[in-house]
Amino acid sequence: MPASTASTVTVFPTCLGDIAMPDVVGQTTRALAACGYAPRLARGVTCCGQPGYNSGFDADARRVAKASLAALDRTEGPIVVPAGSCASMMHLHWRELFRGSRHERAAIRVSQRVRELTTLLAERADRLATLGLAWPGTVAYHDSCHMLRELGISDAPRAVLGTVAGLTVVPTAVAPRCCGFGGTFSVRYPEVSVAMADATLDDARVAQVDAVISADPGCIMHLDARSGRRGDTPRVVHIATLLAEAGLR
Amino acid sequence: MNRPGPDPLTSSTFSQRAHEQLGKPFLRRAVPKATDHAYNALRDRFRDHDYDALREQGRRIRADAVEHLDEHLATLVAALERNGVSVHRAADDARAREIIRGIVRDAGGRRVVKVKSMASEEIGLNPALEADGVEVVETDLGEYVVQLDHDRPSHIIAPIIHKTRGEVRDSLSRVAGRELPDDAAALTGFARDTLREAFLTADVGISGANFGIAETGTICLVTNEGNGRMCTSLPRVHISLMGIERVLPRLEDLAVMLPLLTGAGTGQLITTYVSLLSGPRRPGEPDGPREMHVVLLDNGRSALRGGAYQDVLHCIRCGACQNVCPVYRQVGGHAYGWVYGGPIGAVLTPLFRGMDAGGELPHASTLCGACDDVCPVKIPIHDLLHGLRSDRVRGDAAPRAERVASSLWSLAWSNPWTYRASVTFARVGTRAAARVPSGLVRRVPGAARWLDGRDLPGGPRPGGRR
Ligand code: SF4
Numbered sequence: 001m002p003a004s005t006a007s008t009v010t011v012f013p014t015c016l017g018d019i020a021m022p023d024v025v026g027q028t029t030r031a032l033a034a035c036g037y038a039p040r041l042a043r044g045v046t047c048c049g050q051p052g053y054n055s056g057f058d059a060d061a062r063r064v065a066k067a068s069l070a071a072l073d074r075t076e077g078p079i080v081v082p083a084g085s086c087a088s089m090m091h092l093h094w095r096e097l098f099r100g101s102r103h104e105r106a107a108i109r110v111s112q113r114v115r116e117l118t119t120l121l122a123e124r125a126d127r128l129a130t131l132g133l134a135w136p137g138t139v140a141y142h143d144s145c146h147m148l149r150e151l152g153i154s155d156a157p158r159a160v161l162g163t164v165a166g167l168t169v170v171p172t173a174v175a176p177r178c179c180g181f182g183g184t185f186s187v188r189y190p191e192v193s194v195a196m197a198d199a200t201l202d203d204a205r206v207a208q209v210d211a212v213i214s215a216d217p218g219c220i221m222h223l224d225a226r227s228g229r230r231g232d233t234p235r236v237v238h239i240a241t242l243l244a245e246a247g248l249r
Numbered sequence: 250m251n252r253p254g255p256d257p258l259t260s261s262t263f264s265q266r267a268h269e270q271l272g273k274p275f276l277r278r279a280v281p282k283a284t285d286h287a288y289n290a291l292r293d294r295f296r297d298h299d300y301d302a303l304r305e306q307g308r309r310i311r312a313d314a315v316e317h318l319d320e321h322l323a324t325l326v327a328a329l330e331r332n333g334v335s336v337h338r339a340a341d342d343a344r345a346r347e348i349i350r351g352i353v354r355d356a357g358g359r360r361v362v363k364v365k366s367m368a369s370e371e372i373g374l375n376p377a378l379e380a381d382g383v384e385v386v387e388t389d390l391g392e393y394v395v396q397l398d399h400d401r402p403s404h405i406i407a408p409i410i411h412k413t414r415g416e417v418r419d420s421l422s423r424v425a426g427r428e429l430p431d432d433a434a435a436l437t438g439f440a441r442d443t444l445r446e447a448f449l450t451a452d453v454g455i456s457g458a459n460f461g462i463a464e465t466g467t468i469c470l471v472t473n474e475g476n477g478r479m480c481t482s483l484p485r486v487h488i489s490l491m492g493i494e495r496v497l498p499r500l501e502d503l504a505v506m507l508p509l510l511t512g513a514g515t516g517q518l519i520t521t522y523v524s525l526l527s528g529p530r531r532p533g534e535p536d537g538p539r540e541m542h543v544v545l546l547d548n549g550r551s552a553l554r555g556g557a558y559q560d561v562l563h564c565i566r567c568g569a570c571q572n573v574c575p576v577y578r579q580v581g582g583h584a585y586g587w588v589y590g591g592p593i594g595a596v597l598t599p600l601f602r603g604m605d606a607g608g609e610l611p612h613a614s615t616l617c618g619a620c621d622d623v624c625p626v627k628i629p630i631h632d633l634l635h636g637l638r639s640d641r642v643r644g645d646a647a648p649r650a651e652r653v654a655s656s657l658w659s660l661a662w663s664n665p666w667t668y669r670a671s672v673t674f675a676r677v678g679t680r681a682a683a684r685v686p687s688g689l690v691r692r693v694p695g696a697a698r699w700l701d702g703r704d705l706p707g708g709p710r711p712g713g714r715r
Contacts, residue, residue, distance in 0.1 A: 056638030060659035145617035182615025194702035228704035
């Protein structure tokens, strides 16, 4: 699509966006608008069903996802998801979840429209770069596992960060490694989950970064809550939040 | 089970075992270090290669082997027998133990030397032989220490990844009857001398099998310490215990599978020793065992064929998935409660030991998929873990509390109005919780599980602008 027309996009806020990170939803919308999209917040949606799906409760997950599916099927344009793992759930796993049900066609239709936020922003990186964004400091980018491995997205968020003047992204761990959130895993095995967060945060501390950036509210909520408890590691923020701090209006 | 005392898998939960392991400072340092090292070695090994293309070749070979397993096994058995090998088939662990005990008894065996074999751990072979009054000596340095300590291996390739050198020295000093120096060369030197004596006096050698080549009737063993050769050539009788799925159709398949196994396992181009065993000593040959036996172990493997988990039979036990697993690197192999730890263990344990005993283990993963990306035969491990979670729910084996929680969640969030209400409730609740004593907040179901080690989401944070 030509970069000049304001194409309508639908923002799916996600349950964690609704509950724990309402700011991120607003920042996502503003970032999209600044890139020349015409964002609309999806109405009548709930959650993508991932917590139940990942725990093996497919029927329960289907019931929850069905509500979001029906609402999204009434919208138009790309469905933007500011959460890597939810984007993966909707783009890849909804077809499987609804296979053989009467919602299968809708699931295929909607899943094809699902886009992870940073891929959309990266397509308009040129435009982002003209906005005079600046954030002096160093950050580590934490790859969300499902965004990286299921959706194969790793360049897009880095390209987005590359449009911010003064910002340096430093590599940290040996390999992009899970932070230990894992949805229900984080409360099923809190001790292991926290130990895994510590491994990620320790890497960030060694790298002496000012903040850890991610594009997945699950990782962010978990890592930041652990960082808050520790007090000796940097805060963890969403990439849309960073853009807002860098001066995006 | 193969160790005295209660079976950890059924007598404790993953949480409890993980808690115990997380309390070991050495393990917390050593396991990440060793596994990072192994993963880096893998990356270096395949840096100038198209690892994905190689993995795809490996996957095809293993998929063909498993898909036509009966055919390949028949070829293997015929070829082994042509080579003068006695072949035995064991449907389960009990039968495998019985067969091997019988062979050792018939050979008048008093002393058995062993090369590291996960299959023998799986069937609990050592205690069975010891009960017959046979002395069993593990000859892999790591396995030897495991045996001395009545411990269990905690990694497929590196069985004592969880032990300090000091602990190894203490164990070996007990055997020596004197204080050995805390020095790797001295310790391995002592072990070598002790084990050499065992090699020379043993009647029977027992090994596993990395691969069994159907075309030629050859058992392939890879080792780094040279003990494999000793165990399979010095004693009068050699027994190889092989999982039926470890068959490779053709000799040339080794050209792909061997570099994948050694490269994924240790980053080596090839291991120090690769033994291709094609039968007992032939007339006129000066050495080699007089008898060679291959025990083909099923123990739940054929039951997986044709089902949703057939791909797990492609596994070549390289341990790479353990090395990249973010859960394994925190808790080590013992937390998984049975023989196989890490991602592959979380799949195999419920399949081999049943959902009642092992059904929790597929949850001991964040489904991050790092294992899938590294596996040399491209097993979709995280899909299998997810499938096992669904099976547990469908089979009504999920705990009641979980089922209730999931139903309530689904009830509330399948409707936009009740969803909105619960979101508002959660937001207000979180904000209020930040201002009331934490003891009160912890009373909320599940809250304590989050708040142990973590703050409430969205609070003020140190260390930066907000
Ligand atoms: S599952 Fe794959 S990576 Fe893990 S041990 Fe088996 S072959 Fe190796």
